[in-house]
């Protein structure tokens with residue numbers, strides 16, 4: 001039977017991030033996607049113009065509808081917007097005993113719009129992080145959650161350890177916002193103190209809308225298929241590298257990544273992107 005996954009996230013009318021990015025990624029990687037919409041954003045490649053959060057009871061009703069009928073092998077959370085929606089999300093995960101929980105702690109869109117109320121950060125730490133197999137902040141999100149500045153590899157490791165203190169099994173601090181002009185480096189740390197670096201050449205492109213959602217969705221798919229966390233992160237890094245490499249050039253701003261590129265690269269001899277892993 002096809003593996004079933006769930007995304008709990010906001011809608012991006014521009015289709016590059018949020019629920020739309022997740023579903024495209026799930027489809028490309030061969031799992032069946034269910035979805036719980038937490039908010040509707042009016043958004044395109046130039047930015048977010050309006051946000052309409054769902055009523056918490058609407059989020060709850062969607063979670064129950066999915067939970068009562070589907071066998072969810074892995075799930076990801078994205079834009080959750082406020083503390084009440086975080087509370088409903090955490091309750092749903094616990095009610096249905098869902099495992100393989102990937103928490104992408106979406107806070108700010110590339111254009112600067114706030115996708116999580118500041119007051120909700122505490123709820124994220126208290127209710128959601130303890131349920132996470134892996135939490136995937138970008139560097140600014142990792143700074144907010146840890147309350148620390150990340151300016152080098154030492155402070156990145158300290159911030160990752162602080163994030164783990166809120167109860168997630170592991171963390172990946174994504175490197176898209178890093179300062180290395182040559183490499184995009186994602187740092188993994190787990191509760192056993194094991195750390196890994198996943199490194200790919202940094203691609204010079206403005207078509208980066210939705211990189212974080214896409215990466216976390218690909219990771220979620222790997223877990224649903226029974227991959228180890230290591231394999232799932234590795235595949236997700238290959239997926240996003242391909243999606244950034246073959247630009248679509250859609251829209252006038254930060255365009256979406258190309259969700260179809262990974263499958264195309266699989267068909268080419270030697271086409272799958274190499275990811276360097278440093279232990």
Ligand SMILES: Nc1ncnc2c1ncn2[C@@H]1O[C@H](COP(=O)(O)OP(=O)(O)O)[C@@H](O)[C@H]1O
Pocket residue numbers: 137138139174175176177184185186200201202203204205208210211212213215237240241244
């Ligand atoms: N220019 C780039 N070249 C290669 N990989 C990138 C680039 N930008 C982001 N990535 C990768 O995309 C994934 C998402 O990272 P990031 O952009 O930091 O997340 P977010 O969209 O949440 O800000 C990570 O695996 C990161 O290393």
Ligand SMILES: Cc1ncc(COP(=O)(O)OP(=O)(O)O)c(N)n1
Pocket residue numbers: 009010011012017018019041043078079106108109110111115208209210211212213214
């Ligand atoms: C509805 C919605 N959810 C999440 C995001 C942020 O997505 P992300 O992958 O972090 O990409 P950027 O916004 O940084 O390009 C979003 N914009 N909208």
